[in-house]
Amino acid sequence: MATAKPIILNAAELPEWANAELHALFTVLDLPKHPADHADFLKRRGHEVRGIALRKTRIDAAFLDAVPNLDIISSYSAGLDNVDVEAVKARRIALANTSHILADDVANAALGLALTLTRDLINADAFVRAGRWVREKHYPLARSISSMKVGIVGLGTIGSAIAHRLKAFGCGLAYFGPNRKAVDMPYFENVAELARACDMLILTCPLTPATRHLIDATVLDALGPDGFVVNIARGPVVDETALIAALAANRIAGAALDVFEHEPQVPEALIADRRVVLTPHLGSGTQETRRRMAENVVDTLARHFAVASPRGEAAHAAHAVDVA
Known part of the structure; x- marks a missing residue:
């Protein structure tokens, strides 16, 4: 019998190829685009979520309460000002960003x-x-x-x-x-x-x-x-x-x-x-780095749940929160 894929909440705007990789590795739930729809969606499906692919979505204590089985958040960004980091730590949820x-x-x-x-x-x-x-x-x-x-x-x-x-x-x-x-x-x-x-x-x-x-x-x-x-x-x-x-x-x-x-x-x-x-917030804005950032979102989740990346062994180690 095939093992069920871990369920991932996609709360990030990622390139199509990265979305395809997530869907190949996991069962993916797409967070509704409008924040007003988040609470109802999470009430229905939040308990299923084991991991989150994140970009700009606000993750606060109430959001975390709605995903009680969450193991890991993999953020596309280096900055985590959209995440209640202390609430994440208190719940012993792994949190990775892309500052490295x-x-x-x-x-x-x-x-x-x-x-x-x-x-x-x-x-x-x-x-x-x-x-x-x-x-x-x-x-x-x-x-x-x-x-x-x-x-x-x-x-x-x-x-x-x-x-x-x-x-x-x-x-x-x-x-x-x-x-x-x-x-x-x-x-x-x-x-x-x-x-x-x-x-x-x-x-x-x-x-x-x-x-x-x-x-x-x-x-x-x-x-x-x-x-x-x-x-x-x-x-x-x-x-x-x-x-x-x-x-x-x-x-x-x-x-x-x-x-x-x-x-x-x-x-x-x-x-x-x-x-x-x-300049228009272009610090990380090169083709090479933006691709590696998206790859890291997928690879971090893949490593955590011990599933093989579509690109083979991930090139970059997961990175803990960088608070300078």
């Missing part, structure tokens, strides 16, 4: 943003395209990141990958986070003190109640009029109102933002400010 997979491309994006910001590359491009080089001969001097001390806010997998790259550029490095790490780098227990000691802050921390608006007016003032902010974490880590006010008063030199408080809506004040570099 997307770290390199996000770190590359962060470095690209930092260089674009400090070397003023977007405005320099516009200078050439407008024919101003011919008329004005010289472009204003920019800043050298190699001479800067950079503070990393959240030294998890992604923050560590950024630090590795910045070290090769010759930057001085320091960090802030909830836990001191075994690294040869100064640690600051207070983010404002880190800002005061640095020329640039790069934000890589998860969004939690403790980190919401972590970068506020006090921190921006500590960074000072020659300081820069790069955010590839989550938008609400920065108090956008405070950031806009600091820019308007020339209290910081500029910012590079891949994430925003209410994305995809971006304040007009940021769009209009040529000292701000803006």
Whole structure:
């Protein structure tokens, strides 16, 4: 007699090939797209669910109560701000994310943003395209990141990958986070003190109640009029109102933002400010990394339930929650 396949709740928007792999390995229940329909669906089928393929769906204590036999959540994302992590831990449910997979491309994006910001590359491009080089001969001097001390806010997998790259550029490095790490780098227990000691802050921390608006007016003032902010974490880590006010008063030199408080809506004040570099949440946005992220969702569930992946032995080990 054939063994029944484990039942997986698909609460993620995945590529069609990844959905096909899930269906080949498991009995898949698709979570209704409209949140208003979740409660009724989970009341009827939640007790059957053993695993969840997750992307952006909110998983709170009430959701977990509706899936009492849940063993594992496999998240497509690195960020887990849509998950009540403490409630998951309290229920002894395994939780895996993809920070180990997307770290390199996000770190590359962060470095690209930092260089674009400090070397003023977007405005320099516009200078050439407008024919101003011919008329004005010289472009204003920019800043050298190699001479800067950079503070990393959240030294998890992604923050560590950024630090590795910045070290090769010759930057001085320091960090802030909830836990001191075994690294040869100064640690600051207070983010404002880190800002005061640095020329640039790069934000890589998860969004939690403790980190919401972590970068506020006090921190921006500590960074000072020659300081820069790069955010590839989550938008609400920065108090956008405070950031806009600091820019308007020339209290910081500029910012590079891949994430925003209410994305995809971006304040007009940021769009209009040529000292701000803006990108549309593309930190992990390469074909290679996005494919590996989707593969990891499937492979993590396959390993947990000891079923063979359609692609053979999974290439990437499961990864526990990364809270920097």
